[in-house]
Amino acid sequence: MAEELIEKVKQLIIDALRIEGMTPADIETDAPLFGEGLGLDSIDALQLVVAMEKEYGVVVPDAATGTKVFRSVRSMADHIAEHRK
Amino acid sequence: MNCFMFPGQPLSHGTEWPDDPDFRAIADIVRRRAFFDLEGFSWIGTGSTDNVKLQVFGTAMSLYRFWILRRENTLPDFIAEHSMGIYPALAACGSLTEEEAIEMTFRVGVCLARMGETRSYALGCVVGLCREPLLAIAENHGVFMANYNTSRHFLLSGERPNMEEAMAEALATGAFSARTFPCDTPLHTPLVGEIDNELRGIFADYRYAEPRTRLVDHINQDCLSAADLGDFLREELQRPVYWEKTYRALRAAGVTGFVEVGEGDSLKKYNRWIDGEMRS
Numbered sequence: 001m002a003e004e005l006i007e008k009v010k011q012l013i014i015d016a017l018r019i020e021g022m023t024p025a026d027i028e029t030d031a032p033l034f035g036e037g038l039g040l041d042s043i044d045a046l047q048l049v050v051a052m053e054k055e056y057g058v059v060v061p062d063a064a065t066g067t068k069v070f071r072s073v074r075s076m077a078d079h080i081a082e083h084r085k
Numbered sequence: 086m087n088c089f090m091f092p093g094q095p096l097s098h099g100t101e102w103p104d105d106p107d108f109r110a111i112a113d114i115v116r117r118r119a120f121f122d123l124e125g126f127s128w129i130g131t132g133s134t135d136n137v138k139l140q141v142f143g144t145a146m147s148l149y150r151f152w153i154l155r156r157e158n159t160l161p162d163f164i165a166e167h168s169m170g171i172y173p174a175l176a177a178c179g180s181l182t183e184e185e186a187i188e189m190t191f192r193v194g195v196c197l198a199r200m201g202e203t204r205s206y207a208l209g210c211v212v213g214l215c216r217e218p219l220l221a222i223a224e225n226h227g228v229f230m231a232n233y234n235t236s237r238h239f240l241l242s243g244e245r246p247n248m249e250e251a252m253a254e255a256l257a258t259g260a261f262s263a264r265t266f267p268c269d270t271p272l273h274t275p276l277v278g279e280i281d282n283e284l285r286g287i288f289a290d291y292r293y294a295e296p297r298t299r300l301v302d303h304i305n306q307d308c309l310s311a312a313d314l315g316d317f318l319r320e321e322l323q324r325p326v327y328w329e330k331t332y333r334a335l336r337a338a339g340v341t342g343f344v345e346v347g348e349g350d351s352l353k354k355y356n357r358w359i360d361g362e363m364r365s
Contacts, residue, residue, distance in 0.1 A: 018357055042212045042262035043354040046237060049213075049261065050361070063213075063261055 005077045013073070016051035017044055029073045037072075045070050052076070056084040087342035088301075088335050089151070089161035089177060093168030093326075094136070095143045095348040096266060098126060107152045111183070115145050118184050119191035134201065136269045137194035140169055144190040147173035147347035148183050154346065163340055165301045167352060168232070168273065168326050169193075171318065177346070178296035180311060185291055194269075196283050197322075200276075201269035207248040208268045209241040213261030222258065226251040231273035232326045234351075235358045240326075242271045277323045288318045303327055306334035328352070332359050 010024035013033075017040070031037040034045075048070065049060045058080050060066045069079045102108060102124050112123045119141045120129045126138060147170065154160075166174035169190065176186035200206070208231065211219060216230075219239055223230055228243030228251050241251055248265050255263040270277060277284075293311040300309045302317055303326045309317055332355070335343075345353045 041354075042210070042264075043238060043351065043358070046212050046261050047354075047358060047361075060261075062259065063256055063263075066261055 002077065002081070005081060006073055009073050009077045009080065012051055012055060013038070013048065016047050027073060031072060033070050033072060033076075040070070048076070052080060056080045058083045086162040086338075086340045087159075087344065088163040088165050088340045089154070089174075089344050089346045090352045091147050091164070091166040091170030091174040091177065092345060092347040092349060092352050093143065093170050094140045095146075096139070098139065098142050098348075103149065107156075108149055111145050111149045111152070114184050114187050115141060118188040121191070133191075133195045134198045134269050136201075136267075137191065137198055140190050140194040141187065143169065143348055144173045144187055148176060148186065150346045151177050154344065159344070161298055161344070163299045163301055163335060163338070164296070165303070165331055165335060167303060167328055167331075168321075170347065171321060173347070174300060175293070175296075175314070178298045178300045180293045180296050180300070180314060181291060189287070189291065192287050193284065193322075196280055196287060197270035197272070197277070199269075199283075200271075200280060205245040206243065206268050206271045207245040207265040208272065209248045209252045209255075209263060209265045211239045211241060211252070211255045211260050211263045213237055214239070214255060214258060218258055219255065222251050222254045225254065229271065229274035229276075230325050231271075232328065233330070234326075234328045234355045236329065236362060238355060238358065240273075242268075242274045243276070244271070272322060273325050275323055281319060281323070284319050284322065285315075288315045301331060301335060303331045306331050328355055329359055332356055333363075336363070 006029055007024050010027045014022055033040045045066060052058045060069050069075055115121050115123045121141050122129055123145055164174050164178050172186045172190045175181040176183045223241055226247045228241050228247050230239060231242035232240035252263040252265050293314040295311045302309050304321060304324055343356055
């Protein structure tokens with residue numbers, strides 16, 4: 001179940017950010033999403049907040065939570081698993 | 086129809102440089118007209134601030150990318166610009182030469198940098214809040230809205246201590262992200278009016294040809310003519326950038342393809358956000 005959710009989160013990232021030429025297999029589960037990893041920024045992060053809420057009904061209430069949630073694909077999946085409706 | 090979008094000043098620079106004749110030609114112009122060694126990222130002689138380096142770098146890289154696109158026969162139906170992206174945009178539409186665009190970027194940058202010699206300014210990027218609460222925050226702290234990029238992405242500008250307070254309040258009000266960046270000048274605010282005479286003098290030194298490609302301004306979303314350019318160049322440094330309105334106007338005009346011609350992909354990301362709202 002956890003692995004399935006991780007794959008779905010990777011696909012959500014690709015779709016929400018319209019990343020061309022990338023598949024879920026290209027994204028490392030534990031790599032940082034920002035900076036050296038996927039190289040995302042705060043504009044991308046807000047796009048992911050909206051996508052997570054739309055897809056799973058999960059809210060990222062504030063900047064501090066966002067910093068923890070968007071550490072990696074795994075932390076995103078953990079947050080969704082814990083809070084989804 | 087397609088549009089080439091020229092972004093404003095980048096916040097950082099890479100360390101790997103293209104190795105081809107186009108880049109070498111651009112680097113040569115930068116050395117001669119802006120006294121800046123692009124590859125060493127250092128001034129030749131006295132020079133100016135780190136912000137001016139980034140401004141010159143931004144214009145240079147936009148022109149380099151434009152040359153590559155032009156060589157591939159990819160040409161725009163429209164040209165749009167964000168902030169200091171106007172300078173390479175002017176070269177891309179044929180109103181200035183590339184040499185003039187780089188020189189203008191440098192001269193304007195040096196002029197703006199003088200404002201920072203006596204006071205400390207900052208820009209603040211706020212993500213997640215809507216326009217109204219942010220306008221109230223700006224007013225509370227005596228700072229200004231500098232960019233309306235999307236319904237949730239804004240840039241504030243003003244004196245540094247006030248900006249720090251405004252960013253703290255933005256975070257406390259629920260902003261997803263609020264960060265300040267040091268800058269020489271409170272760009273896109275009326276405070277730049279302090280150096281209006283100097284800017285007027287710089288822009289009066291150039292003769293502008295009629296744009297060969299429709300050049301859409303980021304204030305009123307009009308197509309600029311050669312006669313408009315001198316005033317627009319002064320005005321745009323003292324008024325906010327309305328990117329969302331500009332993008333929506335271009336879409337309404339039938340533009341379906343957008344190419345970001347410069348460093349980074351911020352404009353592409355703003356457009357992605359606006360597209361999402363247009364669909365829903």
